[in-house]
Amino acid sequence: MTQVTMTVNGEAVSGDVEGRTLLVEFLREGQGMTGTHVGCDTSQCGACVVHVDGKAVKACAVLALELEGAEVTTIEGMANADGSLGTIQQAFQDHHGLQCGFCTPGMVMSAAALLKDNPSPSEAEIREYLEGNICRCTGYHNIVKAIMAASGQDVSAIAAE
């Protein structure tokens, strides 16, 4: 076992891990932060997306020991300081961007990464960016709508399909 230390949602955390310990295992089992989900565990579905040093990555395909000293942000870090939902989370609720909710942590983290680089994305840009996030409930339409709304764009003209 080797000790690894990283910053998760602004707080320094450390733990003893094996070489094979994945970031998502470190977060869920080591830190008890179960907001980050394991969907496919084959880096296809994107339910485990978190930010590492500001970039979206799949936490099921990164070793914890790779991230010594890294800044990690998870879905637990997306709420406002008072515990209320963050802008993207609130938009997902307002626009019914989730049904079962399993993919939602990854969707929100991917959306946050997109909006950081592209504050006002088109529908096509959002759909392309979400290529690596799979949702089996919503048909994506309301997820796209929620992200457009979270970026401050008018979505009243987008019909529910």
Place this chain on the structure above:
Amino acid sequence: MYNFDFARPGSIDEAATALQGEEAQALGGGQTLIPTMKQRLAAPATLVSLTGIPEMQGVCLDDDGRVCIGGATPHAVVEAEAAAHFPALAALAGRIGDPAVRNRGTIGGSLANNDPSACYPAAVLGTGATIKTNTRDIAADDFFEGMFTTALHEGEIITEVRFPVPEAANYQKFVQPASRFALVGVFVAKYADGVRVAVTGASEDGVFRWSEAEAALSADFSADAIADLSVPADDMISDLHGSGAYRAHLVGVMTRRAVSAAT
């Protein structure tokens, strides 16, 4: 995944030493190797991460105007930093996998793995790039030795890739939508001394140059010049995503599209 010892050296020399160990394996971004280890298709005793080596990161231009990319540079960085120097290469990097994969996966990892459907091998072979390792320079024409096989020796590290910038170039990828790998991908590059055409995703032998098309395009760089050319379907990959004949057909289609887009 079986357990392993993990090392994250800070220099190429330290990494080369660590890779001398018994059953040691280099780890780039891990976007292929980690899933492969989860399936227990690989079980190295030691993983040597190459992501903590500053001299293997980033994009720059050398004195000859070649675009030089550090072996551990993620696809997303190539997409952003190569765009001004070599737009076709940046565009290729920006369509590998998905955004989260592009933030981790590296050019050196992709080339060392030489997946028969990966994108980067087409760019490297299609430009006649030079692969620099910790011990030597390898020409693209000597590097790819068939599906998942390269000229790299045990423990050898791709430290940099140097691309001669073409006068015109384009990469066309027919995406296999489930994996986002290329069902067929074609990189076309026009230089003062001729045109190179490299095809990925299609052949059982991995990436290859389509020399017949190169000759025709060197004489006349237009899609019409190769309208009547085709590749034989015999050695093409045949699977549930597409037959060998379908892939052979796509080679012609994607090459013509790439030429049209480059002109």
